[in-house]
Amino acid sequence: MATRKRILITGAAGFLGSHLCDRFIKEDFHVIAMDNLITGDLRNIEHLFKLENFEFYNHDVSTFVYVPGELDYILHFASPASPIDYLKIPIQTLKVGSLGTHNLLGLARHKKARMLIASTSEIYGDPSVNPQPEEYWGNVNTVGPRGVYDEAKRFQESITMAYHTFHGVETRIVRIFNTYGPRMRLNDGRVLPAFIGQAIRGEDLTVFGDGSQTRSFCYVDDLIEGIYRLLFSDYALPMNIGNPSEITIKEFGEEIIKLTGTSQKMVYKELPTDDPKQRRPDITKARAILGWEPKVSRAEGLKITYEYFKSLPKDVLEKVEHKDFTTYNK
Template sequence: MTATTMEGARVVVTGGAGFIGSHLCESLIAQGCSVICVDNMSTGDPENLAEVERSPRFRLVQADVTEPFTVDQPVDHVVHLASPASPLDYLRMPLETLRVGSAGTENALRVAVAHRARFVLASTSEVYGDPAQHPQLESYWGNVNPVGPRAVYDEAKRYAEALTAAYRRTLGADTAIARLFNSFGPRMRRNDGRIVPTFIDQALTGRPLTINGSGEQTRSLCYVDDTVRGLLALMCSSVPGPVNIGATQELSVREIAELIAREVGVELRTVSQCLPVDEPGRRCPDIEAARTQLGWKPEMHVAEGLRRTLEWWSTAYAGGTPSRMDTASEVV
């Protein structure tokens, strides 16, 4: 993708103050876009937007997308990222998570339809649940427990996908679905509860790394810059998706713990705890659709991505007190 591909485009990003959303806003501004970020800050952080807020082409609207909203200027793209994504967050806010996946998605779709804008839903690998297929293809319907504790996130995203597809079929809306796998990088909160920030924080503060179950369950870690490139490629295309956006290097949880301890420079010490209900055993995308339809593939090696994350961490949390994270789950 060239630096001028998105130049001049006007983009609404819901959830733009979050981890991935803030990186997307930053990339869009760098490419010459005008960006309206809509976020209620329930899991976002205004500090994530410190750089982009200096741009006259950026506007932050603090609002809850589960309530109808309008945009008073032309819009070319709407990217719907708003949702709790960390297990600690969506288990703490189950009803809010369901509402943002349902009412929030429809409100964002309505804005896109009103402006005849391209709509991109940031869905998740969680729609595959604890998959019986490996690696996961977009054609796989998943293995999700609809009444388990994780269902508030899994089913919210599955409903959001169904709603997006229905708007495309029924109203002719220009929509696309991205299924994001295991993103990590700078701006993840230290008390986020997902595997990379949890292990980094524990390693840096001299605590043992908590491993759920045997630690043989697998994840594939995609650096946030690669995730954003995938979203941009989908935005600039006419591909409806769903399209998997993620890395294909499959690592066990124990291997991730070993890698982070090595990058931090500490001896690996671990403590085991019970496997959470419905935690996936294997997670790795098939990205052939992204390769062939979008010309996208991840470029950042996991070790280099972790080094960059640690560099950011040392500045962002310098002098901070240890967090109270006791659990690690998968990165979404």
């Protein structure tokens, strides 16, 4: 029997990390999952604990990373990913994007492993072009409230490319746009779980600004497929993975009200500092190089996600801090 390929997934107990664990278990990899649980939740991966080809380590990659034995691939998804998180833990956010990435690139070099890092559409800041192609350099406020996350990701891309060009490490960079689906946290401050959580609890939906800012929502299964294809491609430069179907926040709120059947209304509050006015990926490269594009419609994905949130225990739905909805819509 052929030896299983071994893959290290950091941020494995988080939203995207847990789905990646599922995908690589399905593909018969030996999955080494790592997470310090600062934002992750073991409930996302507890169904994998019984498997012989899955192991978990509670560890902070910003300190050091050691994995015994051979290692074929590394997926670096360890990072706070919501405004609520990186405003509460800004230093940890910067460290996992810099020190954590450095440690893992060193490990990849030592093990001769291919490494894929999770970058984000946030590196484009509040964009002046729409849709955003990979060639766009962005419009980022380095000292603004979102700067700790934006700059962590921008540095992460830079050091990854440096290891690729100087040390010859095989690297891949995915720029992830707004993604949603089961296992999202209701209290992470992002617009989709905020809207659904508020609707379930019978609260008004909080819209920041006049609701004309746009987002493009990609269902998690589509995103995971794009990441999987990118990892095994020969493309080393950054690549957008997201759904180019753009919608305003106001229109999205109306969709959530219709989906959930709530009688609540939308209420409007001041737009936060540096909140991006537009988010829409140009996925020309993903289509041409990976043969990838999203398949799940927003209507279908939202229905699945809503059913997931409705299935959560009542205490989980009710313990959300209301202040979490009044900081940032990402």
